[in-house]
Amino acid sequence: MPAQLKKISESTIHRLSIYYRALAALEKENRTTISSKELAKRDKLTPAQVRKDLSFFGSFGTRGLGYPVVELRNRIAEIMGLNRLWNVALVGVGNIGSALAQYKEFAKQGFNIKLIFDNDLRKIGSNHKGIIVSDVRNLKSMVVSENIDIVIIAVPAASAQAVCDEVVAGGIKAILNFAPINLKVPDDVVLRNQNMCIELEHLAFALNNKNR
Amino acid sequence: MPAQLKKISESTIHRLSIYYRALAALEKENRTTISSKELAKRDKLTPAQVRKDLSFFGSFGTRGLGYPVVELRNRIAEIMGLNRLWNVALVGVGNIGSALAQYKEFAKQGFNIKLIFDNDLRKIGSNHKGIIVSDVRNLKSMVVSENIDIVIIAVPAASAQAVCDEVVAGGIKAILNFAPINLKVPDDVVLRNQNMCIELEHLAFALNNKNR
DNA sequence: TTATATTTGTGAACAGTTTCACAAAAGAAA
DNA sequence: TTTCTTTTGTGAAACTGTTCACAAATATAA
Ligand SMILES: NC(=O)c1ccc[n+]([C@@H]2O[C@H](COP(=O)([O-])OP(=O)(O)OC[C@H]3O[C@@H](n4cnc5c(N)ncnc54)[C@H](O)[C@@H]3O)[C@@H](O)[C@H]2O)c1
Ligand SMILES: NC(=O)c1ccc[n+]([C@@H]2O[C@H](COP(=O)([O-])OP(=O)(O)OC[C@H]3O[C@@H](n4cnc5c(N)ncnc54)[C@H](O)[C@@H]3O)[C@@H](O)[C@H]2O)c1
Numbered sequence: 001m002p003a004q005l006k007k008i009s010e011s012t013i014h015r016l017s018i019y020y021r022a023l024a025a026l027e028k029e030n031r032t033t034i035s036s037k038e039l040a041k042r043d044k045l046t047p048a049q050v051r052k053d054l055s056f057f058g059s060f061g062t063r064g065l066g067y068p069v070v071e072l073r074n075r076i077a078e079i080m081g082l083n084r085l086w087n088v089a090l091v092g093v094g095n096i097g098s099a100l101a102q103y104k105e106f107a108k109q110g111f112n113i114k115l116i117f118d119n120d121l122r123k124i125g126s127n128h129k130g131i132i133v134s135d136v137r138n139l140k141s142m143v144v145s146e147n148i149d150i151v152i153i154a155v156p157a158a159s160a161q162a163v164c165d166e167v168v169a170g171g172i173k174a175i176l177n178f179a180p181i182n183l184k185v186p187d188d189v190v191l192r193n194q195n196m197c198i199e200l201e202h203l204a205f206a207l208n209n210k211n212r
Numbered sequence: 213m214p215a216q217l218k219k220i221s222e223s224t225i226h227r228l229s230i231y232y233r234a235l236a237a238l239e240k241e242n243r244t245t246i247s248s249k250e251l252a253k254r255d256k257l258t259p260a261q262v263r264k265d266l267s268f269f270g271s272f273g274t275r276g277l278g279y280p281v282v283e284l285r286n287r288i289a290e291i292m293g294l295n296r297l298w299n300v301a302l303v304g305v306g307n308i309g310s311a312l313a314q315y316k317e318f319a320k321q322g323f324n325i326k327l328i329f330d331n332d333l334r335k336i337g338s339n340h341k342g343i344i345v346s347d348v349r350n351l352k353s354m355v356v357s358e359n360i361d362i363v364i365i366a367v368p369a370a371s372a373q374a375v376c377d378e379v380v381a382g383g384i385k386a387i388l389n390f391a392p393i394n395l396k397v398p399d400d401v402v403l404r405n406q407n408m409c410i411e412l413e414h415l416a417f418a419l420n421n422k423n424r
Numbered sequence: 425t426t427a428t429a430t431t432t433g434t435g436a437a438c439a440g441t442t443t444c445a446c447a448a449a450a451g452a453a454a
Numbered sequence: 455t456t457t458c459t460t461t462t463g464t465g466a467a468a469c470t471g472t473t474c475a476c477a478a479a480t481a482t483a484a
Contacts, residue, residue, distance in 0.1 A: 009471065013417050017410045021392075035431065043394060047431090048473055055433055063432040064480040080413055081420030088412075095311035102307045103408070105392060111412050150415050173422070174415040176408075180233075180317060182255060190418040192411050196315070196388075198229045199404050200300075200323050201292055203362050203386040205225050206402040208293030210385070221441070247461065259461090260443055267463055275462040276450040 012053045016076055018043050019050070023073035035066035082110055089115040089148045091163050092155035093123055093133055096178055100152060101128045115146055119159075139163070140170040150174045157181040224265045228288055230255050231262070235285035247278035294322055301327040301360045303375050304367035305335055305345055308390055312364060313340045327358055331371075351375070352382040362386045369393040 022042050026034055036047040036054075054060065054067070057079055061067045077083040088111050090097055100106075101116060116128055117136040124135045134142060143151065151167045153160050153175060160179035167175065174190045177183055185191050234254050238246055248259040248266075266272065266279070269291055273279045289295040300323050302309055312318075313328060328340055329348040336347045346354060355363065363379045365372050365387060372391035379387065386402045389395055397403050 008421075010414075011471070013414055014410065016417075017413045020413075037431080046473070048475095049471095051431090051433065052472075059433060061432050062480065063478070064430045064482085066431070079417070079420075081416040082413065086412070086416055086419075095314045096308075099307035099311045100408070105409050106412065109409050109412070111409070111416075149419060150412065174419050176411055176415060190415055192414055194406070194408065194411060196312070196406065197317050197321050197323070198226065199388055199406060200298075200318065200321070200362065201229045201232075201294065202222075202225055202404055203388060203402055204293040204298055204323075205228075205291070207298075207361060207386050208291075209220075223441075249461080258443070260445095261441095263461090263463065264442075271463060273462050274450065275448070276452085276460045278461070 006056060008056055012056065013080070015043075015045065015049070015053050016080055018045075019053070020073060020076045020080065020082065023069055023076070026069045027073060031069050033062075033066040033068055034072075036061070039067070084110060086111050086149045087114045087147055088112060088150045088152060089117065089139075089143055089146075089167075090152045090154060091117045091136065091139065091167075092153065092159075093118050093128060094154065097152075097154035098128070100154060101131070111150070113152075115142055115148065117142075119155075136163070140166045143167055143170040143172055148172065150176065153177045153179055153183075155179060218268060220268055224268065225292070227255075227257065227261070227265050228292055230257075231265070232285060232288045232292065232294065235281055235288070238281045239285060243281050245274075245278040245280055246284075248273070251279070297322050297324050298361045299324055299326045299359055300362045300364060301325070301329065301351075301355055301358075301379075302364045302366060303329045303348065303351065303379075304365065304371075305330045305340060306366065309364075309366035310340070312366060313343070323362070325364075327354055327360065329354075331367075348375070352378045355379055355382040355384055360384060362388065365389045365391055365395075367391060 036050040040047045040050045060072055060075055090113055093116050116131050116133045117139050118133050119136040123133050126133050151172050153163055155163055157179040160181050164183045177193045180195050248262040252259045252262045272284055272287055302325055305328050328343050328345045329351050330345050331348040335345050338345050363384050365375055367375055369391040372393050376395045389405050392407050
């Protein structure tokens with residue numbers, strides 16, 4: 001039962017991230033095995049869901065006992081590509097960009113912010129946590145020369161598509177976008193949007209429809 | 213066909229947010245009507261999807277013509293609770309919290325950050341975009357007295373559950389959490405998590421499984 | 425060694441979501 | 455008016471994702 005054959009759903013990938021975190025915690029507690037039941041309870045999921053998700057990638061459990069914590073964690077890391085370093089470039093170091101540049105969790109998970117870009121002359125050349133801010137005019141050439149895998153876009157909405165086009169031209173295949181705009185990318189580029197207003201709108205909807 | 217009867221899925225709510233934005237843009241362009249076909253194309257959806265989503269809430273289109281832009285936008289605002297002001301409190305004004313405090317998009321959509329809290333004496337009393345940072349010890353009483361609807365948690369993971377418990381005790385029913393931790397909340401509290409590492413992990417998975 | 429208890433892995437049933445397809449309604453043209 | 459075109463609204467079909475239920479495998483206890 002090697003490498004997965006079926007298409008894996010977004011929800012399964014999301015839960016894999018969740019299992020990965022739970023397993024990391026269990027590893028710290030020196031737990032050696034965990035059952036689908038217990039793993040499910042930690043995150044308000046069902047045991048069947050856990051088993052089904054894992055079964056897409058093989059069978060790493062032991063019946064009557066559960067899953068080996070360390071091994072399963074490694075296996076998920078392998079599946080998700082978390083057992084390696086990813087080179088990340090951040091474009092736009094304003095309010096949100098600065099916060100992201102400081103964020104230690106990224107490096108811990110193997111996401112190494114290697115380059116930072118801006119178009120503001122006062123920011124170019126300045127030092128952000130040991131990284132010198134580059135001129136955005138060098139964006140395309142530098143994402144190529146520095147082997148960037150993932151680009152985070154944190155520029156105003158009006159500039160986001162231009163930045164996006166540049167990095168796509170530089171061969172980037174994965175983008176995390178914070179600008180509240182629909183970026184157009186080719187089919188082979190994966191784009192994820194982090195839109196905080198939409199998150200608040202979900203909450204507003206929930207509050208607005210409580211007593212229905 | 214008044215007020216919706218069936219349970220509305222998360223995906224439908226999400227798309228409603230998307231339609232709302234598209235309609236706002238169309239309104240600026242002085243478009244009076246839009247067909248499901250055109251609305252769909254803007255966001256890589258299908259016309260049937262658009263019509264189905266809207267049909268859960270009534271029928272506001274005109275056959276042969278499409279939907280009236282202004283009217284539909286108002287109707288969605290009504291459904292989602294975007295035609296009013298929501299009082300928001302932000303807890304933790306560090307890297308990400310400061311960025312959020314500056315973020316103008318929130319106010320534009322009716323999310324009014326009314327209170328900001330921190331536990332750092334150097335920050336309490338300081339002025340953030342016209343808002344004086346309050347002592348987190350007053351969190352529970354002030355979310356009540358100031359009629360806060362939504363709380364944004366932007367404190368370190370280790371403090372997030374304590375903050376969460378306080379605001380829940382203060383009667384808050386909607387929370388947007390930025391700490392990378394599973395908060396425990398009662399069933400009647402809506403919680404949404406914004407976990408940026410998980411977003412990057414989705415991208416890592418996609419890159420890692422490109423040539424499968 | 426045998427019996428009993430756990431827990432996995434997985435087809436099958438079920439539930440939820442999206443897409444299809446078309447009648448009905450309205451607009452536009454003749 | 456009549457005809458033709460467009461587009462909605464919506465059941466039904468197709469698809470996708472979740473939960474069920476149980477045989478098989480292994481652990482644990484007697
Ligand atoms: N502030 C927030 O909390 C927040 C939250 C969610 C999303 N966003 C979005 O993130 C983006 C940035 O927001 P912000 O609040 O940090 O704004 P900001 O104005 O503080 O920062 C934008 C930065 O991008 C730089 N920039 C502008 N055009 C550029 C270009 N063409 N190339 C390179 N750099 C360029 C600016 O010099 C500035 O440093 C916006 O799209 C905003 O809507 C912000
Ligand atoms: N920096 C980022 O880009 C980023 C991105 C995603 C998520 N996050 C998460 O957001 C949270 C905050 O991150 P940050 O980078 O802004 O950290 P930070 O240390 O810069 O800010 C945390 C703030 O919370 C305050 N605080 C601590 N304990 C508190 C308490 N009990 N009550 C009230 N205030 C308290 C601190 O004084 C500080 O001002 C963390 O959980 C982090 O994982 C950060």
